[in-house]
Amino acid sequence: MCLCKVSRRQVLTGAVTSLGTLAIASSARAQVKLTLAGTGCSMFGSTAAGREIVVFESSAAARVVVADICSSVGLAPNFEVKAIRDPRFNAYAVIDPIMNEKKELIAIKRYIVYDEDFMNGIADKGSRDWSGLTVLAHEIGHHLHGHTLTIGSGSRPPIELEADLFAGFAVARIGGRLFEATRVFQSMSEAGSETHPPRAQRISAVTAGWKKATGEEERYVVFMVSTSVGEFFPGRMDFVRQKEGGKYHWTQYRGEEPFAILREVARDERYVFLYDTPRSRWWKIDILTAQTALLVNQDFVYWADGESSPIPSAWTSAHWKFDIKCLTSFCR
Numbered sequence: 268m269c270l271c272k273v274s275r276r277q278v279l280t281g282a283v284t285s286l287g288t289l290a291i292a293s294s295a296r297a298q299v300k301l302t303l304a305g306t307g308c309s310m311f312g313s314t315a316a317g318r319e320i321v322v323f324e325s326s327a328a329a330r331v332v333v334a335d336i337c338s339s340v341g342l343a344p345n346f347e348v349k350a351i352r353d354p355r356f357n358a359y360a361v362i363d364p365i366m367n368e369k370k371e372l373i374a375i376k377r378y379i380v381y382d383e384d385f386m387n388g389i390a391d392k393g394s395r396d397w398s399g400l401t402v403l404a405h406e407i408g409h410h411l412h413g414h415t416l417t418i419g420s421g422s423r424p425p426i427e428l429e430a431d432l433f434a435g436f437a438v439a440r441i442g443g444r445l446f447e448a449t450r451v452f453q454s455m456s457e458a459g460s461e462t463h464p465p466r467a468q469r470i471s472a473v474t475a476g477w478k479k480a481t482g483e484e485e486r487y488v489v490f491m492v493s494t495s496v497g498e499f500f501p502g503r504m505d506f507v508r509q510k511e512g513g514k515y516h517w518t519q520y521r522g523e524e525p526f527a528i529l530r531e532v533a534r535d536e537r538y539v540f541l542y543d544t545p546r547s548r549w550w551k552i553d554i555l556t557a558q559t560a561l562l563v564n565q566d567f568v569y570w571a572d573g574e575s576s577p578i579p580s581a582w583t584s585a586h587w588k589f590d591i592k593c594l595t596s597f598c599r
Contacts, residue, residue, distance in 0.1 A: 297324055299349070320356070322349035322380055333379060336404050339440040346410060349380045357385040358402065360409035362416065377415065379406050397447035401434045401473070408433030422462035428472040428503055432488055435476025448477050468503070471523060475505065484509055487552050489568045489585055504585070506541065506552060506568070517541055519550075533578060542575055549579055 298321050325348040337344040358381040365374040391398045408430035409415055431452075438448040449470050459465035464472075478484050485508035505520040506529070517529040519541075529541040529550065541550040549571045556567040569582035 298322070320351055320353055320380070322351050322378075325350045325381070329381070332400065332403055333407065335441065336400065336407055336437050339437050342411070346377045346379050346407070349378055351380055351382050352384060353382055354384065356380070356382050358382060358406060360406040360415050375416075377410050379403070379410075391450065395447075397438065397443050398451035400441065400443065401438055401448055401451050404434040404437035405430045407437070424459070424462070424464040424468075425503070427463055428468060431469050431472040432476040432479075435473035435478075436480045437476075438473075439477040439480035443477075445474060445477050449473050467523065472503070487557050487568060504568075506550065519543070532575070540578055544575065547574065548572055549582075550585075551582055 300319055300321055329350070330344075330348050333346060333348055334344045358379065361378050361380060363376040363378060364372055365376060367373050409426070411433065412426065412429050414426045414430070435448045439445075452466060452470050452473060455466045455469060456463065457466045459468070463469075472488070475486055475488050479486055479488075487506045489504045489506075503520075503522055507518050507520065508515055508531075509518070515531075517531055518525050519527040519529055527543045527546065529543055531539060532542050533540045537553065537555050539552045539554060541552070542548070543550070551569040551571070553567040553569075566584040568585045570585050571579035571582050573579050
């Protein structure tokens with residue numbers, strides 16, 4: 268499960284929808300006990316393994332906000348949204364496995380759970396609570412990327428950045444400006460932690476998602492740890508096509524730093540092929556799959572070593588995966 272923070276004031280839902288109705292007294296709503304399985308992922312680094320919490324029905328406004336975020340990327344919402352009054356938590360994306368009498372898995376319920384008091388603390392003061400929408404989108408991103416299905420994994424910097432990227436993308440699709448998408452991240456830890464990236468990386472990920480949605484640049488972002496290519500480079504890798512001096516060029520970034528200038532060798536409706544001459548390394552980007560990779564775990568960037576001609580026929584995925592052998596710094 269992955270934990271992030273949420274707001275309760277007013278969130279844009281096509282027209283502006285107020286979340287003020289979340290303040291309904293908890294005692295007036297039906298209570299449900301929910302056990303949090305596995306290790307929780309907190310925006311601030313806390314964990315919540317195996318805890319039983321009492322949740323309440325969320326407001327209709329909160330459910331509409333979740334539906335609107337999903338609608339902005341063409342998906343139907345299939346989450347149950349619940350509220351909580353517990354200072355230990357802020358908000359979660361969490362699953363609840365449903366077992367039959369034989370202890371066989373028959374279904375999975377997906378929840379977004381938010382703490383009402385916490386939400387008050389981060390609410391924007393304007394007419395639209397973009398901070399709240401950004402955080403809800405972050406939580407939805409955890410579900411859509413499949414992070415909540417990896418039981419016991421907890422937070423890792425790459426999965427938090429994936430959710431941040433989705434949040435920026437969703438905010439832009441709904442109409443939010445860049446500073447509105449990044450506002451909530453300004454109060455986060457500058458240094459980061461073992462489980463969460465530094466503030467600058469999170470803002471950069473949100474910005475990349477926002478720019479992708481608005482078409483300001485052609486950018487493909489991979490969150491990865493690769494030990495199979497003869498090198499070790501954890502975290503984020505970007506392939507960015509920008510225009511300078513009337514010409515387009517590609518730059519490969521590792522984290523926030525430019526790493527290589529790439530040459531576009533070929534492109535069709537499905538793939539773009541890039542070549543790193545000094546390193547004799549090819550990169551293949553699946554453009555069509557990249558359009559939905561923000562929503563589900565799909566590989567869309569591949570690498571191969573070789574001469575600059577011909578284009579290779581065998582490729583290896585460059586995407587970050589949970590490493591069950593704990594070969595990376597993100598393993599516990």
